[in-house]
Amino acid sequence: MDSLLSAEPALAAAFDLTLATPKDIRRQPKLDLVHSKTGGRLSGVFWEQFDLPRLTSGGLCVSLCNAGPLVRRNAMTMLHDAQVYSMPASYSFAFRTWYKITHPLIGRHHKHILTVSAFSKSELVRYGVAPAEKISVIPNGCDHILRIIPDDTTIGRYALQNKPYVLSLANTQFHKNIRVLLEAFADPALKHTTLALFGGATAADFQAIGYGVPENVLFLGRISDAEMVALMQGAVAFACPSLTEGFGLPPLEAMLLGCPSIVAPCGALPEVCGDAALIADPHDATAWTEQISRLVKDEAMRDDIRAKGLHQAGKFTWDRAARRLLRTIAEVENIPVPKELLL
Structure with a gap:
């Protein structure tokens, strides 16, 4: 948004934007035309509920992080999904209770609701969080990934050179459905292919909830963005067997980095991936084994999926998201702005 205001004088004249942040912010972004206001004595959800309303008094409070101050009415809040309703097993009792209390209040009292996909919008409507006419869809961008310089030492450090590997998340949440990948990689057909999982969960965490962990599964732990980019660039595929996703970033x-994706036909994944990803049944480990085996063996197929992925992922940019957000603010606040600037 700051870049748009800098590039378009008509937008800079129409919008007066201020970024409100708590005092313990770890990194203050460098902005040219968006003002900054740091303040409040609290942190986390308490800052959001008690300090943020004061910092944004007198203007429209726009929150993009799945929550917003309940006491504000002149507010626009982005709710990314309705998974506390559709997949309660993935969240703690306290977490899902808080969201189930606050989200309908936000949906009822805030001036407008944003979300990241048509699927998420339908879910917010389905569970009574907000009516359809009050919700606008603004998809995420993914082109931030191209600004990250890959760590070229990564593949060697994890001994993944000269062997096919599939990348996915080390996450034990029920809806992430990593269990089906663990079952797929127990198949002898993939004995020479590695499943590389990055994130906080360990083999012991999966075993503690009753999942078997084959020998060809490698747990990378938490990794940097630079390491993730290198791993995606070198992988045969990125696997996303989620039972639901509000978006699917x-x-x-992965697709924008030239890595083919295999996804489950669930949630917003078909919407955002289109026909540029391979599909596998989230409940059928054999289907995942077969799709992964096809990519490992068929270089021409990999090249075709890679080309489709680059084209599809290229549609999702942060410039486009920023334009849609400004357009929505203009519509809600009746700000006169040349529409051609915000297409």
């Missing part, structure tokens, strides 16, 4: 990031 990791498969798109």
Whole structure:
């Protein structure tokens, strides 16, 4: 948004934007035309509920992080999904209770609701969070991934050179459905292919909830963005077997880096991936084994999926998201702005 205001004088004249942040912010972004206001005594959800309303008094409070101050009415809040309703097993009792209390209040009292996909919009309507006419869809961008310089030492450090590997998340949440990948990689057909999982969960965490962990599964732990980019660039595929996703950013990031994605036909994944990803049944480990085996063996197929992925992921940019957000603010606040600038 700051770049748009800098590039378009008509937008800079129409919008007066201020970024409100808590005092313990770890990194203050460098902005030219968006003002900054740091303040409040609290942190986390308490800052959001008690300090943010004061910092944004007198203007429209726009929150993009799945929550917003309940006491504000002149507010626009982005709710990314309705998964506390559709997949309660993935969240703690306290977490899902808080969201189930606050989200309908936000949907009822805030001036407008944003979300990231048509699927998420339908879910917010389905569970009574907000009516359809009050919700606008603004998809995420994924082109941030191209600004990250890959760490070229990564593949060698994890001993993944000269062997096919599939990348996915080390996440035990129920809806992420990593279990089906663990079952797929127990198949002898993939004995020479590695499943590389990045994130906080360990083999012991999966075993503790009753999942078997084959020998060809490698747990990378938490990694840097630079390491993730290098791993995506070198992988045979990125696997996303989720039972639901409000958007599905990791498969798109992989696709934009030239890594084929295999996804489940669930949630917003078909919407954002289109026909540029391979599909596998989230409940059928054999289907995942077969799709992965096809990519490992068929270089021409990999090249075709890679080309489709680059084209599809290229549609999702942060410039486009920023334009849609400004357009929505203009519509809600009745700000006169040349529409051709915000297409």
